[in-house]
Amino acid sequence: MQIIDGKLVADKLKQEIAASVKQLVDAGKKQPHLAAILVGNDGGSLTYVGHKVKACEQVGFKSTLLHFDETVSEEFLLNEVQKLNADKDVDGFIVQLPLPKHIDADKILLAVNPEKDVDGFHPVNVGKLTLGLPTYVSATPLGITKLLEHYCIDTSGKEVVVIGRSNIVGRPASILLSNQSKTGNATVTLCHSRTHNLKEKTLRADIIIAALGKPEFLTGDMVKEGAVVIDVGTTRVPDATKKSGFSLKGDVKFDEVAAKCSAITPVPGGVGPMTVVSLLLNTLQAAKA
């Protein structure tokens, strides 16, 4: 059984990105520049944005963090988005989700210039992904395909079951893996809260992408011998033994499932680091465009 080491692959990709940045700068171009808007003080969001800023430093990107109080208005935020759209030094930017409830997240995401939308959340970029056109692929699905590619896990003709139809993971992953491409061509079944007899579906799968956000949901009895399992879940579960007071749990009951798999991602250290590095890849693409 192979542990799919997201940290290892992410570090390798970061080295490649750093080399590209050096080439750009040596050629007299400016540093790639990623900006992030963060509203409020959600613990998970603070951590994720922190990882993104740190990763920018590691590869030689410039980064800007715009951190606003959770009471800011939608109008204020739209204006900040417009400023980033207009800022020629900023190659790409993200709006960290979730946003406070009084702000319409769809409205904010629609305001982002698609050419700077390195999260790949804007409808025009989602549409291009769906149509198989070049675009910014949202970071987690892109990270998953990079992991599979690194470990030479062929997807063509394989039966893939994606659990969870979120707009940022499950849905785009289902599209990416079934598109006509070297990291696609799988036969994908998208499962969700209304799916009947989920176990029947997961037992068929050569590759399972668990992205529903329920800790330890996928158990050993739901997985075929030799399957590949990608765990996208990262739920904070109270844990008195940890200094932080919580531990991160994936959507997969690791020990049970690992015993049956041919390959599996751990949590943490699997998909998480790949999501951050995929954002860097998109930003590099934006800087080169």
Next chain:
Amino acid sequence: MQIIDGKLVADKLKQEIAASVKQLVDAGKKQPHLAAILVGNDGGSLTYVGHKVKACEQVGFKSTLLHFDETVSEEFLLNEVQKLNADKDVDGFIVQLPLPKHIDADKILLAVNPEKDVDGFHPVNVGKLTLGLPTYVSATPLGITKLLEHYCIDTSGKEVVVIGRSNIVGRPASILLSNQSKTGNATVTLCHSRTHNLKEKTLRADIIIAALGKPEFLTGDMVKEGAVVIDVGTTRVPDATKKSGFSLKGDVKFDEVAAKCSAITPVPGGVGPMTVVSLLLNTLQAAKA
């Protein structure tokens, strides 16, 4: 076994559209106006555009057909698209596919103002569909959901197999049927040319959408007893007994499959009329917007 009568449902919807048009005109608004660009003299395209123009007349829409020689340049066509984008009297327009090979179809479709893109082919509209946002849903998938709705065929939790991943039918149908909506919530598997052991997949399906464009491909042995089968295929097959010299064949071997189904669409008279009426529905939506 129920024959799903697309002509019947389309006629009913046309009556409803005609009533809406009358209401608009009675209220002093202008007639909805659909324009179509047709390049060249492909027999199928001439027929389809002819049906669309006729359907406009039936419901009281104004229609404009711009029919150009197949030698027109891409630049000329882009200019025509811009003219329609700017024409305030035109609510929506379509560019009939396929286009001649010297014209980049993606470039033309990207030039269409998404607010007038009643075919739902522009990436921003495809993206909105993918994200579950209100948009123009491309006509054939919309027509399929309208058929299922009319015949009270519930999709929630059902196992749906879509055969064919084209951008205008298979892919958007797979998304529409799995989205969170009253005509969605199915567990959808998207099958395509790289799928291994397709029969194994189709035999699981409660609902099969055949949209691969191979005449009589789906045979009786590939279908579960009691399944619902939607046939999107319309291939012209030479037929000396017909005045036209051809007959239309669906993707389904009708007699064999019908014997096992609980419901099935014929070809012609199934999905075809629904595609045209869905375009009218989108145009009405554009006119009201």
